[in-house]
Amino acid sequence: MKQxxxxxxxxxxxxxxxxxxxxxxxxxxxxxxxxSAHRDVDRLVALCATHHPAYVAIADASxxxxxxxxxxxxxxxxxxxxxxxxxxxxxxxxxxxxVMAAIVGAAGxxxxxxxxxxxKRILLANKESLVMAGPLFMREVHDHGATLLxxxxxxxxxFQCMPSDFARGLSAVGVSRVLLTASGGPFRDFPAxxxxxxxxxxxxxHPNWSMGRKISVDSATLMxxxxxxxxxxxxxxxxxxSIEVVVHPQSVIxxxxxxxxxSVLAQLGNPDMRTPxxxxxxxxxxxxxxxxxxxxxxxxxLDFRPADRQRFPCLRLAYDALAAGGTATAVLNxxxxxxxAAFLDGExxxxxxxxxxxxxxxxxxxxxxDDLETVIEWDSxxxxxxxxxxxxxxxxxxx
Ligand code: NAD
Ligand code: MG
Numbered sequence: 447m448k449q450x451x452x453x454x455x456x457x458x459x460x461x462x463x464x465x466x467x468x469x470x471x472x473x474x475x476x477x478x479x480x481x482s483a484h485r486d487v488d489r490l491v492a493l494c495a496t497h498h499p500a501y502v503a504i505a506d507a508s509x510x511x512x513x514x515x516x517x518x519x520x521x522x523x524x525x526x527x528x529x530x531x532x533x534x535x536x537x538x539x540x541x542x543x544x545v546m547a548a549i550v551g552a553a554g555x556x557x558x559x560x561x562x563x564x565x566k567r568i569l570l571a572n573k574e575s576l577v578m579a580g581p582l583f584m585r586e587v588h589d590h591g592a593t594l595l596x597x598x599x600x601x602x603x604x605f606q607c608m609p610s611d612f613a614r615g616l617s618a619v620g621v622s623r624v625l626l627t628a629s630g631g632p633f634r635d636f637p638a639x640x641x642x643x644x645x646x647x648x649x650x651x652h653p654n655w656s657m658g659r660k661i662s663v664d665s666a667t668l669m670x671x672x673x674x675x676x677x678x679x680x681x682x683x684x685x686x687x688s689i690e691v692v693v694h695p696q697s698v699i700x701x702x703x704x705x706x707x708x709s710v711l712a713q714l715g716n717p718d719m720r721t722p723x724x725x726x727x728x729x730x731x732x733x734x735x736x737x738x739x740x741x742x743x744x745x746x747x748l749d750f751r752p753a754d755r756q757r758f759p760c761l762r763l764a765y766d767a768l769a770a771g772g773t774a775t776a777v778l779n780x781x782x783x784x785x786x787a788a789f790l791d792g793e794x795x796x797x798x799x800x801x802x803x804x805x806x807x808x809x810x811x812x813x814x815x816d817d818l819e820t821v822i823e824w825d826s827x828x829x830x831x832x833x834x835x836x837x838x839x840x841x842x843x844x845x
Contacts, residue, residue: 447474447475449474449475449476449477450475450476450477450543450544450567450727451477451479451539451541451542451543451544452465452469452476452477452478452479452542452543452544452545452546452727453479453480453481453482453501453536453537453539453542453544453545453546453561454466454478454480454481454482454546454548455482455533455536455537455545455546455547455548455549455554455557455558455572456482456483456484456546456547456548456549456550456554456571456572457481457482457483457490457493457548458483458484458486458489458490458493459548459549459550459658460656460657460658460719461546461548461571461597461658461719461723462481462546462548464718464719464720464723465546465548465569465723465727466478466493466496466497467720467736468720468723468724468727468733468735468736469497469727470497471733471734471735471736472733472734475728475733476727478497478498478499479499479500479501479539479541479542480499480500480501480502480503480536480539480542481493481494481497481499481501481502481503482502482503482504482505482532482533482536482549482557483503483504483505484504484505484506484549484553485504485505485506485509487504487509487512487513487516488516490502490504490513491513491516491517491520491522494517494520494522494524495520495521495522498522498524499524500524500525500541501524501525501526501527501536501539502517502524502525502526502527503526503527503528503532503533503535503536504526504527504528504532505528505529505530505532505533505549505553506528506529507528507529507532509528510526510528513526513528514526530553530556533549533556533557533560534556534557534560535560536557537557537558537560537561537564537566538560538561538563538564538566539564540564542561542564542566543566543567544566544567544568544569544727545557545558545561545564545566545567545568545569546569546571546597546723547561547568547569547570547571547572547575547597548571548572548597549572550572550574550658550660550661551572551574551660551779551783552574552578552779552780552783552825554572554574554575555572555574555575555578555579555821556818558570558572558575558583559575559579559582559583559586559818561592562583562586562587562590562592562594563586563590563592564590564592565590565591565592566592566593567592567593567595568587568592568593568594568595569595569597569723569726569727570594570595570596570597570598571597571598573598573673573674573676573677574673574779574783576676576677576680576681577673577676577677577775577776577778577779578775578776578779578821578825579776579815579818579821580676580677580679580680580775581680581815582815582816582817582818582821583680584680584681584683594681595725595726595729596677596681596722596726597719597722597723597726598674598677598722599700599701599717599719599721599722600626600627600674600678600700600701601674601677601678601681601701602700602713602721602722602725602726603627603699603700603701603702603712603713603722604624604626604678604681604682604701604702604703604713605681606713606725607701607702607703607711607712607713608621608682608703609621612682613683615683616682616683616684616688620705620706620707621684621688621703621704621705621706622688622704622705622706623688623689623690623703623704624678624682624684624688624689624690624701624702624703624704625690625691625692625701625702625703625704625710626671626674626675626678626689626690626691626692626701627691627692627693627694627697627699627700627701627702628668628670628671628691628692628693628694628753629652629653629654629655629665629693629694629695629696629697630668630693630695630753631652631653631665631666631667631668631670632648632649632651632652632653632665632666633649633666633757634653634693634695638756638757641757641796641797642795642796642797643795643796644666644796646659646663646789646790646792649662649663649666649789649796650662650663650666652665652666653695653697654696654697654717655697655717655719659790660783660786660787660790663786663789663790663799664782664786666796667758667760667796667799667800668753668758668760668761669760669761669763669764669782669799669803671691671753671761671764672760672761672763672764672765672778673764673779673782675689675691675761675764675765675768676764676767676768676775679768686765686768686769691752691753691761692750692751692752692753693750693751693752693753693754694748694749694750695749696745696747696748696749697717698714698715698716698717698740698745698748699712699713699714699748700712700713700714700715700717700722701713714740715737715740716737716738716739716740718735718737718738720735720736720737721735721737723735724736724737759800759804760782760799760800760803763778763800763803763804763807764778766807767807770807770812771812772812772813772814772815773810773812773813773814773815773820773821773824774807774811774812776815776821776824776825776828777806777807777810777812777824777825777827777828778803778807779825780806780824780825780826780828780829780832781802781803781805781806781807781828781829781831781832782799782803783829784802784828784829784832784833784836785798785799785802785803785832785836786799788802788836793836794836798836802832802835802836803832805831805832805835806828806831806832806835809831810824810827810828810831
């Protein structure tokens with residue numbers, strides 16, 4: 447077996463940590479070629495001291511010399527790359543076999559696209575890439591012979607339940623529906639009239655999963671499920687009408703695929719991201735992930751209910767943006783990132799998040815998103831509009 451050279455983009459995050467945990471369990475199979483972080487120099491240096499990558503990239507270029515000094519002090523010899531161009535270079539290194547795309551948000555788009563253009567095996571956690579530029583991204587994957595494997599637990603589950611030739615088209619292979627499960631987040635049963643006073647820490651206290659703060663807030667608003675519907679649309683070439691959201695509080699079934707003959711296949715497991723990570727890293731083989739075996743007797747029961755779109759307007763907004771098409775999903779994503787960052791900084795209420803997204807979608811409308819420049823331009827305009835909306839008069843009532 448040839449050892450795989452792995453690049454981990456977003457190594458200092460939650461998915462980064464789970465990835466390095468799986469890598470460490472299989473030293474003969476995987477070797478860490480490169481690691482990246484946004485600003486956390488100390489954590490990045492500590493990871494380098496453990497994993498000895500040949501390359502390391504820091505996204506915030508102003509921290510380059512600090513990183514070099516600290517690497518030298520730790521006795522680590524790694525080639526240092528920096529800024530957005532450094533991330534792209536890291537993702538397209540000729541020696542790289544697999545790239546874990548685990549940067550959070552729109553910042554992940556360009557390095558993940560670079561991995562596609564480099565024909566890599568892409569382990570895709572950064573769902574925002576597909577939300578912003580789904581058709582464009584899938585075209586690059588296809589044109590450059592890259593292998594795209596989903597890390598998002600729902601999409602990884604769907605992938606596992608699909609026939610291997612699903613790329614022929616879902617109706618051709620007898621798939622009728624894709625069912626994405628959602629835990630419902632920390633506010634599933636919270637009194638709706640008190641949602642405007644919840645704190646960032648309450649929103650980040652997810653009942654079943656431990657994740658970065660942005661995706662935790664997305665899970666609390668259900669925007670995460672909205673982004674996942676869009677992600678599934680492009681990953682599996684599934685029509686929006688064929689993708690359904692099922693609230694399943696136990697987070698044991700990670701998603702399901704329904705077939706025309708009435709069969710429904712599901713993937714189950716303990717809620718631990720090392721399962722989808724190990725699956726995608728070893729695919730088509732199976733390896734140990736370190737995750738506890740599922741104890742069905744302890745689980746005892748599985749519940750299902752529809753998603754409440756009144757309480758969680760973000761899910762409706764995501765379906766609307768997907769129906770509008772073109773740049774609308776990039777606008778949705780950008781406005782959401784601005785709103786979530788403002789909420790995490792204590793600047794606006796939790797309930798302001800869908801308002802700013804809806805206002806931005808209405809103000810900007812949509813255009814066709816055929817090239818990267820257009821997507822980036824609309825992302826940037828949406829950020830400007832959402833920021834102004836939040837700081838302007840309309841935002842006051844939401845503080
Ligand atoms: P996190 O916040 O824990 O980590 C994010 C990583 O991205 C860090 O290494 C950080 O340094 C880096 N980063 C942040 N901003 C950056 C920027 N501007 N430029 C370059 N690097 C930057 O996030 P996470 O929970 O690990 O999530 C990462 C991605 O995986 C997200 O797209 C998320 O939606 C997806 N995902 C996460 C989970 C999970 O369980 N955590 C599950 C499914 C999907
Ligand atoms: Mg998910």
